[in-house]
Amino acid sequence: MQPAGVAAPLKVDIRDKTFRSAEGVSIVALRGLSFQVRQGEFACLLGPSGCGKTTTLRILLGLDRQFSGSYQLPEGGSNRVAAVFQEPVLLPWRTVEQNVRLALPARVRDRDLDPLFDILGLSPMRSLYPSELSLGLARRAALARAFATEPAILLLDEPFTSLDERTAERLRHLLMTVWAARPTTALMVTHNLREALLLADRIIVLSPRPAQVLGIFDVGLSRPLRDAPALDNLISDFHKTFPDAV
Known part of the structure; x- marks a missing residue:
């Protein structure tokens, strides 16, 4: 089914998604x-690779x-869905600023x-081309x-896979900074529990x-308090709740 498109939380109910391998074997x-995912919430889908x-x-x-079931996306603001993939997928013949502005509707492209x-x-990289950027940039x-x-979602x-940990950590904090300034409903896939x-x-x-959903872990700690010792405690709590996960 197509998304219902009403102002509501993200709702997912996928009864079945089956692939057929090159050998003709069905893989569920x-x-x-x-x-x-509630409106304005940042949620993570956490699970083992390939799940x-x-x-x-x-x-x-x-x-x-090609699946059975349904989903409903939230609306709000631009009603747009934005995605960040494992690869940046930037147009190589456009500058950084041009790549960003091309994603905007024409009427607000001068925003x-x-x-x-x-x-x-x-700011210093706006006129650079993707080939002039590090992967982190x-x-x-x-x-x-x-x-x-x-975006509404x-x-x-x-998005931080294959980066060295120092760069990935800096980008995680930048993501939280920009999300706090421009809050939106967010769903991120990861198999990194600490992340x-x-x-x-x-x-x-x-x-x-x-x-399938094994359960929900409510982090329950404000982000400014999530320093290294606090994260270690949260990891311990998580493993007590989900001893066989990840």
Whole structure:
């Protein structure tokens, strides 16, 4: 089914998603996957590699329509859906600023983006081309492009994968800074528990394939208090609640 398109939380109820392999074998990716993300909440889908997290995002983005079930996307502001993928996917013949502005509707393409570029530390790089950027900077540009549209929902598919930990940690904090300045409903896929605990209001814990919801972990600690010792305590609490997860 198509998204219902009414002002409501993100609602997902996927009864079944089955792939057929090159050898003709049926592979069940999702079965009985049901959850909600409240408006204005930052939630993480956490589960082992290959459990169906990215498949879920593809369905929500309308890139995969071969499934049984339904989903409902929230509306608000621009009613746009923005996505940040594992690769930045920037147009190589456009500058950073041009890549960001191309995501905007033509009527608001001249919108003031100075505050957004400032938050992400991209102001000096606006006229650079993707080939002149490090991977970390390219991912900042991808974040800028997503937030510039002021989306009703932001979907992130492991946006910090393959980065060194120092760069990834800086980008996580930048993501939280820009999200706090431009709050929107967000759902991020990750298999990194510490990352999920740093970023999320709630963590939706998935089983191995076919993905089902094992439960919800409410982080319950304000983000400014989530320093290293606090994260260690949260990790301990999480493993007590979900001893067999991740």
